[in-house]
Amino acid sequence: MQPNPAPARPLPADNVTNGLYGQDILSVKQFTPAMLDYVFRVADEMNTLVERFGSADLLQGKIMANLFYEPSTRTSSSFMAAMQRLGGQVIPINGVTFSSVSKGESLADTVRTLECYADVIVLRHPEAGSVAEAAHWASKPVISAGDGVGEHPTQALLDAYTIRRELGQLEGLTVGMVGDLRFGRTVHSLTRLLLDRNVKFRFVSPRLLRMPEEIRDEVSQAGGEFTEHEDVAEVIGEVDVLYVTRVQKERFTDLTEYEKVNGAYTITPELLQEAKEEMVVMHPLPRVGEITYEVDEDPRAAYFRQMQNGVYIRMALLAAVLGKA
């Protein structure tokens, strides 16, 4: 029994934010196609807003706690930028070694503390399932910024948004995912988000880093098609999206295993000569050698635009969960 269960959330009955008001964002599975369209539409508006005015006062008076138990550059700073561009304030807690967590405070107590000060909590944690646990204890919305090898839902939303902006649609594409499909949470979330879009998945990885069985099963159960490869050259000519990932060194308990698979793939201009003219190369970043700098000059390299889109998606999500869209 929990000593002090969190009070019930407001019912997601609003039709202004498509049911997102007051909700946690823990998994892409909670997004219906209508919700996704809604978030993408608001993200387009946020893009226009930022380009024309820089900022707005939509979330003035609201406070976001940004609690990161793992390193982050893009996710952390884009959530902060999103909140601040909408006129809100941020409590940034990036170096948890300087907070009470380093004194042994439980996650439950930390989130129940932060919700006394903030209206929404953004949380990254190294253990899969921990963000859901935090959300269980909190009465304010908790947004996952990545939970270990589990999910990274806001990254998947910005990835799908980028694909739609770059290629005009999500339906019926051939999507190649390359690299660390075992530990890479971004590919887990993106695969799940694209399950009902008639996508052909091409999973390219060393055997040690295959897409987890659970997710392969989800693709099959959804009637989707996937094939597995060890050589990126086998798929480069057919993919509309080449989604490249870093080998997640921090997830290996045995670094000699990491050394065996690190550097397995490098995307170069020569390799991209074999790719379609209309396709995109994406990466959640950081890259540590998977894509050479020469590829940045290729108009198909979308990873910097992808990163920019993250701010618009996170602005849309913050406004929605705070009921202000």
Ligand code: ASP
């Ligand atoms: N930034 C992404 C993540 O947090 C990808 C990565 O770290 O490789 O999952």
